[in-house]
Amino acid sequence: MVYYIGRSRKFRGFMPLYSEQPTDTDLGSAPKPNPTSPGAFSESFDIGYEVAADPLKSQHDALPPDTYDLYGDNQWPEEDVLPGFREVYLRYFAEAMTLSRALIRIFALALDLPEDFFDPMVKNPGATSRMLHYPPQPVAGEVKVGLGEHTDYECFTILSQDRVPALQVLNARQEWILAPPIPGTLVVNISDCLSIWTNKKFKSTIHRVTNLTGQERYTIPFFFGVDYDTTVAVLPSCITEDSPACKKPFKAGEWVRHQLTTAYVGYEPEPPTQGN
Numbered sequence: 001m002v003y004y005i006g007r008s009r010k011f012r013g014f015m016p017l018y019s020e021q022p023t024d025t026d027l028g029s030a031p032k033p034n035p036t037s038p039g040a041f042s043e044s045f046d047i048g049y050e051v052a053a054d055p056l057k058s059q060h061d062a063l064p065p066d067t068y069d070l071y072g073d074n075q076w077p078e079e080d081v082l083p084g085f086r087e088v089y090l091r092y093f094a095e096a097m098t099l100s101r102a103l104i105r106i107f108a109l110a111l112d113l114p115e116d117f118f119d120p121m122v123k124n125p126g127a128t129s130r131m132l133h134y135p136p137q138p139v140a141g142e143v144k145v146g147l148g149e150h151t152d153y154e155c156f157t158i159l160s161q162d163r164v165p166a167l168q169v170l171n172a173r174q175e176w177i178l179a180p181p182i183p184g185t186l187v188v189n190i191s192d193c194l195s196i197w198t199n200k201k202f203k204s205t206i207h208r209v210t211n212l213t214g215q216e217r218y219t220i221p222f223f224f225g226v227d228y229d230t231t232v233a234v235l236p237s238c239i240t241e242d243s244p245a246c247k248k249p250f251k252a253g254e255w256v257r258h259q260l261t262t263a264y265v266g267y268e269p270e271p272p273t274q275g276n
Contacts, residue, residue: 001014001016003045003075003077004016005019005046005264007075008073008075009069009073010048010069010070010071010072010073011046011048011070011128011260011264012046012047012048012073012074012075013045013046013074013075014043014044014045014075015043015044015045015046015264016043017039017040017041017042017043017135018039018040018041019039019040019043019264040145040146040147040148041134041135041144041145041146041147041211042132042133042134042135042146042147042209043132043133043135044130044131044132044133045130045131046128046129046130047074047076047089047093047128047129047130047131048070048071048072048073048074048127048128048129049071049072049124049125049126049127049128050063050071050072050074051063052090053090053093053094053097054094054097054124055094055097055098056097056123063124064123064124064227064229065229066228067228067229067251067253068228068251068253068254068256068257069257070126070228070253070256070257071124071228089129092129092220093127093129093222096127096129096158096222096224097125097127097224099158100122100125100127100156100158100222100224101119101122101125103156103158103188103224104118104122104155104156104224105118105119107155107156107194107202111198111235111237111238112237113235113237118226121226121227121230122226122227123227124227124228125224125225125226125227126154126223126224126225126226126227126228126252126253126256127154127222127223127224127225128222128223129220129221129222129223130220130221130222130223131218131220132217132218132219132220132221133216133217133218134146134147134164134166134209134211134216134217134218134219135211135216136211136213136214136215136216137211137212137214143210143212144210145208145209145210146166146208146209146210146211146217147208147209148208149170149206149207149208150206150207150208151191151192151195151204151205151206151207152189152191152192152204152205152221152223153191153192153193153223153225153255153256153259153260154191154192154193154194154223154224154225154226154252154256155190155191155193155194155197155224155225155226156188156189156190156191156194156224157187157188157189157191157205157221157222157223157224158186158187158188158221158222158224159186159187159188159189159219159220159221159222160186160219160220160221160222161181161187161217161218161219161220162181162217162218162219163181163183164181164211164213164215164216164217164218165178165179165180165181165213166209166210166211166212166213166217167179167187167207167208167209167219168207168208168209168210169189169205169206169207170206170207176208179207189204189205189207190202190203190204190205191204191205191223191225192204192255192259193225193226193232193252193255196232196234196246196247197232197233197234197235197238198234198235198238199234199235199238199239199243199245199246200246201238225252225256226252227252228251228252228253228256229251229252229253230251230252231249231250231251231252232249232250232251232252232255233245233249234246234247234249
C-alpha cells in the first residue's frame, strides 16, 4: 500500500481494516488495548497539521521543533492519482482550524478564564483530520465493531458525519445512546487533554461506532489539541480538598504519541527520544 500509515513515523496515511485498537478510557492509567480484539472494522486516512493548512500562517513560516515526531510529513496522494484532493482538503482543514480556535476560546470563558487563555497554546496545534469509512456488516448476524469503546486524546473532536447512524455515546447512567446525524450540524466531543485540564469537570466523551445499517458510513473527525510542547496541568481553580488533581502534569505531545503507539497495531511500544 503506497500510503500505508506504517510508512510514516508520524501516523499519517492510510489505515486498512483492523489496524486500530481502542485504548483504555481511564485517564489515570496506561492504555490497555484488548488483546483478543481483532481491531476496528473501519478504514481511514489521516492528515495532520502543516503550515499550509493553517489560516494564521504564511508560506514563509516553518513548523516548530518536533520533539515528539508528530508534525508534518503528510502522505498526500499525487495529483494524477486524486486530482484536486490536496487543495480541497487543505481548505477544509483551514476552516476546521478557524472553528476550533473559536471553540477553545468558548471553553476558556466557560471555565471563568480569560477568553485568550489558550491562545498561546494553539500557535501550532496538535490537529489531525481523518477520513473514515465504516463498511456494512459482511455477514448477517455477525457484528463487527467499527471502533470500540474509547475516548479521544486531544482537547476536543469536531465530527462531520453522513446520514448513516452508527455513533453511540455512554451517558452518566452508563447507557449507550445513539447519536444520530442531524443535517446541518457537527458533533463536538470533549477529549482527554481538556478533561484533564478541568480535573474531569469536562468529561471525555466515551464513544464507540458499530454500523448495523447495511449501508456504507463515512465521517470526518477533526481532532484538535494544543501545541505538542504544551504542559497540560490541572487548573488550580478545578482542584479542591475533595477533588485533588486527577493526573500529574505532562506534555501534550508525550500523551498523544503514547496513545497513538498503543492504538495502532504494529507501531513501536515507546515514543522517540527527545530531539528526534
